[in-house]
Amino acid sequence: MMTGRNRLKARLKAGETVTAAWFELGSPEVAELLVYSGWDVLVIDCEHGSAGLEAGLNLLRAVEGAGGEAVIRVPDSSEATLKRALDRGARSIMVPMVHTAKMAREIASFCLYAPRGRRGYAAPIVRATNWGNLPGYAATAHEELLIMAQVEHVETVAEVEEIAGIEGIDMAFVGPNDFAASMNHLEDMDHPDVRAKIEEVERSATASGLMLGTITGVAGPGRSYSELRDAGYGFIVGPNDVGLLAGAARAAKAQAAKELGEETGEAAPLPSY
Structure with a gap:
């Protein structure tokens, strides 16, 4: 049973296809703007984005205050990083570069209290418990x-x-x-060999009851939201704030140049994962 605090997990468990946007620029104002514009789930990117872990965790307030749900992509899988993220109130965490089951098992152990794992205990004094105002947090945190x-x-x-x-x-x-x-096809994620191996992941995860998430490749190659949904993905991350701003800026400049009869150079491709 869930206590209802993690609405994103509840939506995914209910079978909903959830779409999200990347949040790279690290501005609380941008976070609010995205949520109020309809992107009610944001992935705060502390791996590649402007905000480091501490700044990213502070941005939880902006996302949640605007009524959204946040996923924290942590910069690494260390015990200290994960413990810090959890204590500061992250309920949904994306961990990069999980290459082995052994590594996944360690990550889970770092995130779960005993007897399920070895998460360090400081429940009465951290933001995750509303500063000690959530009795029984340790017993239900895993849910x-x-x-x-x-x-x-x-x-x-x-x-x-x-x-x-x-x-x-x-x-x-x-x-x-x-x-x-990893297959020597950098920036060619639509290569047939790459697609075939990713389809193996999809089949294995689906058969094992493991939820699937990925990106669309909004501004470049990749599959559409509907294609990914039909392939079994429940969590799909599309645009990022950098790409949205850059795209709008270029379109506005191109419109100004067109109206003034100015020549413009070829636009660079939009930023995309």
């Missing part, structure tokens, strides 16, 4: 925790079934660009 393990290497394909059986790991989040790079 509200959503861990997305990023599958980003071809060698992980053989590990997906075992990863699916690890308590605490809820989702295989496929990172197709790094996955393609």
